Amino acid sequence: MLEKKILELLQDADPKVRSVVLQVLSAEQAKLYQQKPRVSEEIRQIIEAEVRKP
Amino acid sequence: MKIDNLRLINFRQYYGEQAIRFAPDGPRNVTVINGNNGAGKTSLFLALNWCLYGDKAIDTPIGELTNKRALFEAAPNVEVQTQVQLRFRHKAMRYVATRTLVQYKVDSSSWKALGKSDFVLLRVKSGGAAEQVANPEAVIETLLPSNVRSYFFFDGEKIERFSSPGHETDVKEAIRNVLQIEVLERAKEHLDVVAKEYQKELKAQATGKLQEVLVEEERTRSTLDQAKIKLSGLLDEERAAKRLLQELEERLVDVKAVSDSVELRHDLEEQQKAREAEYEQLQIQLRGEVSRGYVVLAGRVCDQAIELLDQKRKRGQIPSGVREVLIRDLLTSRQCICGRDVAPHSRAEAELQSLLERAVSSELEDFVSQLTSSLVAVNGQAGRFPVDLRNRLEACRKTEGELERLHDQIERISEKLKDSPLEQVVGLERRRQEEAQKREQLVGDTAVTRDRIERLQQELKGLEDRRETVKQQERKSEAIYAKYQLARKAADKVESIFEDFASSMRRAIQTEARTIFQSLISKATQFSDIRLTDDYRLEVLDRWGYAARLEMSAGERQVLSLSFIAGMAKISGMESPLVMDTPFGRLYSVHRENIVEHLPDLTGQLALFVQDEELHGAARRKLEPRIGVEYSLEFDHATGCTRIVEVTQ
Numbered sequence: 001m002l003e004k005k006i007l008e009l010l011q012d013a014d015p016k017v018r019s020v021v022l023q024v025l026s027a028e029q030a031k032l033y034q035q036k037p038r039v040s041e042e043i044r045q046i047i048e049a050e051v052r053k054p
Numbered sequence: 055m056k057i058d059n060l061r062l063i064n065f066r067q068y069y070g071e072q073a074i075r076f077a078p079d080g081p082r083n084v085t086v087i088n089g090n091n092g093a094g095k096t097s098l099f100l101a102l103n104w105c106l107y108g109d110k111a112i113d114t115p116i117g118e119l120t121n122k123r124a125l126f127e128a129a130p131n132v133e134v135q136t137q138v139q140l141r142f143r144h145k146a147m148r149y150v151a152t153r154t155l156v157q158y159k160v161d162s163s164s165w166k167a168l169g170k171s172d173f174v175l176l177r178v179k180s181g182g183a184a185e186q187v188a189n190p191e192a193v194i195e196t197l198l199p200s201n202v203r204s205y206f207f208f209d210g211e212k213i214e215r216f217s218s219p220g221h222e223t224d225v226k227e228a229i230r231n232v233l234q235i236e237v238l239e240r241a242k243e244h245l246d247v248v249a250k251e252y253q254k255e256l257k258a259q260a261t262g263k264l265q266e267v268l269v270e271e272e273r274t275r276s277t278l279d280q281a282k283i284k285l286s287g288l289l290d291e292e293r294a295a296k297r298l299l300q301e302l303e304e305r306l307v308d309v310k311a312v313s314d315s316v317e318l319r320h321d322l323e324e325q326q327k328a329r330e331a332e333y334e335q336l337q338i339q340l341r342g343e344v345s346r347g348y349v350v351l352a353g354r355v356c357d358q359a360i361e362l363l364d365q366k367r368k369r370g371q372i373p374s375g376v377r378e379v380l381i382r383d384l385l386t387s388r389q390c391i392c393g394r395d396v397a398p399h400s401r402a403e404a405e406l407q408s409l410l411e412r413a414v415s416s417e418l419e420d421f422v423s424q425l426t427s428s429l430v431a432v433n434g435q436a437g438r439f440p441v442d443l444r445n446r447l448e449a450c451r452k453t454e455g456e457l458e459r460l461h462d463q464i465e466r467i468s469e470k471l472k473d474s475p476l477e478q479v480v481g482l483e484r485r486r487q488e489e490a491q492k493r494e495q496l497v498g499d500t501a502v503t504r505d506r507i508e509r510l511q512q513e514l515k516g517l518e519d520r521r522e523t524v525k526q527q528e529r530k531s532e533a534i535y536a537k538y539q540l541a542r543k544a545a546d547k548v549e550s551i552f553e554d555f556a557s558s559m560r561r562a563i564q565t566e567a568r569t570i571f572q573s574l575i576s577k578a579t580q581f582s583d584i585r586l587t588d589d590y591r592l593e594v595l596d597r598w599g600y601a602a603r604l605e606m607s608a609g610e611r612q613v614l615s616l617s618f619i620a621g622m623a624k625i626s627g628m629e630s631p632l633v634m635d636t637p638f639g640r641l642y643s644v645h646r647e648n649i650v651e652h653l654p655d656l657t658g659q660l661a662l663f664v665q666d667e668e669l670h671g672a673a674r675r676k677l678e679p680r681i682g683v684e685y686s687l688e689f690d691h692a693t694g695c696t697r698i699v700e701v702t703q
Contacts, residue, residue: 009554010547013547021547029237040247
């Protein structure tokens with residue numbers, strides 16, 4: 001239900017933005033319960049990979 | 055998560071190895087565990103929590119977890135193992151979670167734990183082979199997060215807090231946790247950080263204009279963020295003032311001597327609101343009407359144009375005659391309108407061809423005809439305009455009069471209350487007026503801040519456009535710019551979906567909880583509906599639609615809270631059994647019967663830890679067909695230990 005709603009809200013987004021948002025949410029979800037998550041570096045990697053895509 | 059089995063070894067009052075099998079998902083999905091006070095129901099709760107979430111998740115010191123009899127029987131310095139093992143399934147995967155604590159007896163009266171407990175999680179593959187899961191605590195957190203567990207494993211008598219006044223934070227926190235709203239908040243926060251990092255890199259690379267735009271944009275964005283924080287604070291204050299006003303109003307209604315006046319004033323205020331909305335609508339219509347005023351000025355010109363067209367037609371300058379389309383139809387059908395055939399190369403065909411050359415172009419004739427009817431229509435409007443305008447103005451004046459009358463009546467009642475001989479009324483009314491003024495001020499400040507936010511957003515949009523233009527001139531920074539732009543857009547997108555997500559989920563929980571509440575609450579009660587307000591207050595409405603939470607009994611609050619929890623669990627889609635300790639203690643028999651009838655349908659697995667007197671009579675009979683497994687906790691006073699005994703049906 002939650003994932004479905006998020007996908008619905010992202011429907012009109014630019015495909016690259018949608019892809020970044022979904023990957024970042026998934027990374028945040030995985031690191032939610034860690035004490036000091038290092039998410040920024042992972043987000044940079046997600047963005048850089050997305051920018052490189054044609 | 056679906057629990058298959060719970061195995062205990064020397065845990066609290068459970069001596070040796072004992073186990074409980076849980077009823078699986080299906081028509082008989084209820085597990086009942088009967089036990090009197092002190093028999094070990096709470097220890098089973100503790101066992102579930104300790105096994106999955108560890109030493110920090112329980113209030114009991116770990117030294118107290120080992121069965122005393124086992125320690126007593128052990129020789130000094132010999133290890134005694136305490137273990138809780140949970141077998142469960144999650145989305146077609148099977149797991150075995152085992153938490154073990156080792157203690158040893160120092161002497162006849164003391165013992166010591168060997169470090170912290172040890173946790174192992176195995177994933178069981180088909181065929182029975184198992185592999186150990188790395189980072190087991192993190193995996194458990196993703197299956198059933200620790201901050202959510204208390205909404206699935208809970209003490210029935212303590213859940214009423216969700217519906218007690220002043221516990222909005224608990225409700226908000228529960229929704230935040232179960233819906234994992236924190237994930238969205240953190241995504242926005244971290245994307246902002248990354249966007250700022252890219253912006254810094256870009257500034258270092260960029261020169262001249264782009265740098266200026268970026269600095270300006272950063273400053274505007276920061277001002278905008280501050281304005282948003284201010285708006286959120288103002289909205290909170292405004293809601294609190296609104297609540298206080300409602301409370302003061304309710305307290306005034308409770309004073310019998312003035313209750314009629316206060317209710318009348320409330321009605322008048324409602325009428326005033328409706329009239330104001332009507333007045334706004336009329337103003338919009340009036341503006342539309344006035345913008346049509348040109349038709350009056352156009353009237354003379356239209357008359358002249360119609361006359362001119364008429365003269366031209368009379369003079370033959372606008373030809374009227376046989377229409378081109380008719381002759382073409384006759385030539386195609388090869389038949390005249392009198393029925394004669396029109397054979398190829400015949401005289402009749404030659405006559406039609408000659409007529410076709412002289413025929414009037416249908417386009418020109420259509421245009422002239424449309425123009426004439428449009429001019430006539432404009433003229434007609436010009437005639438109606440003063441009448442329509444007069445009617446609208448009259449309606450506005452009438453509504454203004456009604457608004458003035460309502461305002462005077464409300465003022466008179468307020469003055470009367472302020473001059474009341476009852477000190478309590480004077481005090482309450484004065485406070486009400488002060489609060490109303492304060493709220494008005496807050497509403498004003500909120501509007502100003504909203505306006506400022508809107509202007510800043512426009513400014514930001516302008517800067518973004520400028521940045522886009524300047525950026526095209528500075529190709530060198532393109533690579534960093536692309537990353538910055540993507541991070542920025544992603545952060546903005548997360549922010550924009552955040553509000554929509556939170557509010558649509560809140561509405562979904564409200565709808566679900568309402569359905570559940572209506573199935574659980576006694577039909578005889580005066581409470582008929584519930585509402586989850588936008589500031590996360592769980593409200594119950596009486597049959598007249600008024601908020602009535604203060605009047606609920608502890609049992610009714612328990613029903614309300616249970617509806618909220620079950621609704622929230624359903625909307626979240628989180629798979630977990632519902633495990634309830636002492637679920638029916640405070641409930642009146644009808645609520646108890648409703649709950650046992652409906653609760654098994656609201657969850658995949660239901661486990662009830664009940665005292666003997668909690669489940670009897672009609673409630674017991676209603677639950678009977680849903681019970682899959684039943685146990686009795688038999689406490690032995692001689693040994694201080696409990697035996698888990700399966701009750702055969």
